[in-house]
Amino acid sequence: MLILLNKPFGVLPQFTDNSANPRPTLADYVDVKGVYPAGRLDMDSEGLMLLTDDGRLQAKIADPKHKMEKTYLVQVEGIAAEEQLAALRQGITLKDGPTRPAKAEGIAPPSLWERDPPIRVRKSVPDSWIRLTIREGRNRQVRRMTAAVGLPTLRLVRWQVGPWTLDGLEPGRWREARPR
Structure with a gap:
């Protein structure tokens, strides 16, 4: 099952x-x-x-x-620049070692349900969305990866695991x- x-x-x-x-x-x-x-x-x-x-x-x-892909929709603080996305694609070195290269792209805000409680919004700081696909699963890996490129995670939604x-x-x- x-x-x-x-x-x-x-x-x-x-x-x-x-x-x-x-x-x-x-x-x-x-x-x-x-x-x-x-x-x-x-x-x-x-x-x-x-x-x-x-x-x-x-x-x-x-x-x-088994390297099963996991895809996340990630709302980050700041506007994701191509250099930051390229760094995610190459792999990031975290405290516990380098990550495998990821698939990373900027996306339009997805049609999702409202989160309860809502994320904190700061009028002076813009946010953007990234689709990030990884093939490993370290503790809080996506949050640590986005923070390492200067894009702290505000909201993290796992959208896909393998074919599901x-x-x-x-x-x-x-x-x-x-x-x-």
């Missing part, structure tokens, strides 16, 4: 929260037993999460050695898909 979930902002990417002040988890959105996340998506990121009951499929999706996309899936909703 493979489930595509549009994880809302502020939801933990796991089924339980043992903290003193429990936060929303995947269990608040998916009532299917025996499925587990194939990869993670930070609490302050939103978008596509894949859940499966198939250990081999989970490993194929989540393990960086968020297309037509509202926040907090899920659907079953075919493993490919």
Whole structure:
């Protein structure tokens, strides 16, 4: 079984929260037993999460050695210049080493749902959108990459993992898909 979930902002990417002040988890959105996340998506990121009951499929999706592409729509602070996008395409050196080259392009603001809470907007600082595709999945990698080129991330939406996309899936909703 493979489930595509549009994880809302502020939801933990796991089924339980043992903290003193429990936060929303995947269990608040998916009532299917025996499925587990194939990869993670930070609490302050939103978008596509894949859940499966198939250990081999989970490993194929989540393990960086399989180099499955993940595409993000990223709202950044500042206007993305060609030099910054070119740096992302070449790969960025982060504290934990160089990243693989990414696909990076400036895009028009996408038609997305409103985020709750909304991002902070500063009238004196413009923002822009980037479509960024990577083949690895380090901790907070996209945020660290955009910051390294001088474009701090304001909003991060994972749109696609391999062949699966968020297309037509509202926040907090899920659907079953075919493993490919």
